[in-house]
Amino acid sequence: MLSTAPGIVENILWSRKGLQCLEVRLGGKKEKALNYPIFTGTALPGHRVSLNTTAVKLKLGSGGFHFVMANNARRRMAFSPHGHIIKLRYTPLQFKVQVYEEILSDKVPGLALKQYPGLKNTPVVLGELHSMVVPFVLMLKKVNPARKIVYIMTDSAALPLYLSDAVHLLQADRLLEGTVTYGHAFGGDLETVNAYTALIAAKEALNADVILLAPGPGVVGTATRYGHSGIEQGEHVDRVRKFQGLPVVIPRISFADKRNRHYGLSHHLLTALGEISGKEAYLPLPCLSRKKMLTLFKQLQSANLFAKHKITLINKIPRFDLRAQKKFQLQSMGRGLQEDPAFFAAMAATACFTERLLQKGK
Numbered sequence: 236m237l238s239t240a241p242g243i244v245e246n247i248l249w250s251r252k253g254l255q256c257l258e259v260r261l262g263g264k265k266e267k268a269l270n271y272p273i274f275t276g277t278a279l280p281g282h283r284v285s286l287n288t289t290a291v292k293l294k295l296g297s298g299g300f301h302f303v304m305a306n307n308a309r310r311r312m313a314f315s316p317h318g319h320i321i322k323l324r325y326t327p328l329q330f331k332v333q334v335y336e337e338i339l340s341d342k343v344p345g346l347a348l349k350q351y352p353g354l355k356n357t358p359v360v361l362g363e364l365h366s367m368v369v370p371f372v373l374m375l376k377k378v379n380p381a382r383k384i385v386y387i388m389t390d391s392a393a394l395p396l397y398l399s400d401a402v403h404l405l406q407a408d409r410l411l412e413g414t415v416t417y418g419h420a421f422g423g424d425l426e427t428v429n430a431y432t433a434l435i436a437a438k439e440a441l442n443a444d445v446i447l448l449a450p451g452p453g454v455v456g457t458a459t460r461y462g463h464s465g466i467e468q469g470e471h472v473d474r475v476r477k478f479q480g481l482p483v484v485i486p487r488i489s490f491a492d493k494r495n496r497h498y499g500l501s502h503h504l505l506t507a508l509g510e511i512s513g514k515e516a517y518l519p520l521p522c523l524s525r526k527k528m529l530t531l532f533k534q535l536q537s538a539n540l541f542a543k544h545k546i547t548l549i550n551k552i553p554r555f556d557l558r559a560q561k562k563f564q565l566q567s568m569g570r571g572l573q574e575d576p577a578f579f580a581a582m583a584a585t586a587c588f589t590e591r592l593l594q595k596g597k
Contacts, residue, residue, distance in 0.1 A: 238289040239304065242268065244282045253397030253422050259284065259301070266291075268301040271395060273421075274328055275306040282308040320428065322421050323394070332426045335415075335436040351431075353479030354438055354446075356596050358589050361472065361516075362449030362485045363465040363503055365392065366567035369401045370579050371447060371485060372410050373559050374552075374586035382593070383412040385443035387433045388420050391464040393451035396422030404563055413441035420451065430474055445589055446480070456503075458496070465503030469511025476514035481592060483517045484508065484544075485585045490527055491575040492568065499530040509538035518546045519588035521580035549584035 242259035248267065249256045255270040257278055268286055270278045278284065285305040289295075318333025360371060368386060375382055386405075388396050396402060396416050405411045416423035417433040425440060427433040430448075437443045448471055454464035468484060475482040487501040496502040508516060518540065520531060535541055555565065555572060565572055565579065572579050 237287060238292050240286050240288050240301075242266075242284050242286045242301070244278050244280050244284060246280060247278070251397075251403055253395065256300075257284075257303070259286065261286065261288075261301070266301060267299060268303055269398075270303040270306075271397065273330065275303050276308075278303065278306055279308070282306055320426070322419050322426075324419075332421060334426045334428055334432075335440060336428055336432055351435055351478065354434065354475070355479060357438055357443065357446060357480050358483050358592050359434065359446045359448055359471075359475040359480045360483045360485060360585060360589055361468050361475075362447065363468055363487050363501070363507075364454060364567060365399065365401065365450055365452045367485050367487075367582055368399075368447065368449055369405065369563045370555065370565055370582035371586055372405055373555060373563065374583045375445065375589060376410055377553055377556070378586055378590045379593075382590070383442055383444045384410070385412050385415065385437040385441045385446050387415045387417065387430075387437055387446060387448045388423060389430070389448065389450045389467060390416075390418035390420035391450045391467050392454045394420045396420065396451065399451055401563065412443060413437075415441070430471070431478065434474070434478055434480065444593060448475075460502070460506055463503050465501070466507055466511055468504065469507035472508070472512035472516045473514045481517065482514070483519065483585060483589055483592070486518060486520060486581045488521075488531070488577045488581045489568075489570075489575055490530075490577050491570055499527070500534045505534060505538040505540070508540055508544060512543075516544050517588065517592070518544050519549050519581075519584045520546060521552060521577070521584035522548050522550045523577055523580065527577065547588060549587050552580060552583040552587055555579065555583070 242261045244257050245260050246258040248258055255278055257268045257270055258265055259268045284303045286301040287304050288301050291301055318331055318337055320334045321329050321331050323329045372384055414423040415425045415433045415436050417427040417429055425436045427436050437446045450464055456463040472482045487504045567578055
């Protein structure tokens with residue numbers, strides 16, 4: 236059930252493509268709210284708005300923000316005349332976009348119906364958490380600055396790509412060749428209907444050397460074996476193989492997480508690769524201390540991953556630049572490089588392994 240309240244916009248704290256951060260007066264207090272102009276128009280000081288206050292009341296991971304549901308000063312909205320695919324279908328916020336499939340069918344109608352020839356061994360890196368996106372991109376660019384990386388954001392977590400500070404910073408520094416959002420996720424440079432056409436768009440329209448496929452901020456977990464967003468990693472392995480790509484899975488490793496199910500290799504990863512995926516994936520591992528490696532090997536053996544997937548140890552990995560650490564504020568679950576070095580070592584190892592795959596493919 237929604238918790239709502241009326242508010243008055245006091246100030247625009249900051250804004251960027253697709254997103255505004257507002258200071259709103261709510262009762263007698265000033266609080267923060269996020270506004271997506273695609274839904275409610277550009278907000279200005281003095282506008283009266285309706286706010287969804289649910290996340291703040293429940294103390295969810297929205298960063299302490301309310302969300303603008305309606306702007307009483309914006310009675311009419313001007314939508315793009317292009318496209319007819321509806322996202323957030325049959326909800327009060329449904330809106331239309333032009334998807335890549337429509338563009339393709341308009342340009343080359345005959346070709347659009349032909350079977351796709353495949354990704355031709357393009358590495359597709361699969362991440363479980365949005366916090367994996369920046370470390371992987373930074374390290375791959377450090378190893379080889381010329382690599383063209385395209386990020387596909389799934390619809391298993393936050394739906395608006397505009398929400399991601401990480402992607403905003405990466406695009407500002409031109410570290411991404413482009414972005415794709417599919418399903419009900421939106422805001423990418425290209426929109427697509429599903430994961431398969433997102434892969435095609437990343438490769439054919441955005442000319443990716445490497446495709447990074449991961450959710451947006453705010454994944455879902457329920458402390459059950461199958462009820463979590465990370466289950467999609469196993470499904471993505473099979474999708475990538477069907478399209479003749481090379482699935483490379485970023486291992487979720489932590490020796491700082493207090494929850495037993497996420498100690499060492501997360502149970503999310505073990506379930507996705509052990510039970511959900513039907514095809515073989517690459518799983519690079521950073522070389523850690525002997526005690527930690529024994530823990531990882533026992534987990535891999537217990538989940539039968541040695542028999543099912545190609546597991547590779549990466550001995551030497553570069554360090555993250557101090558400047559990048561400060562600018563991008565590398566963190567996951569509130570922990571940085573110093574608090575959880577194994578987590579970030581996994582991204583560095585995956586980047587090094589991905590570059591190795593690309594070199595072999597020459």
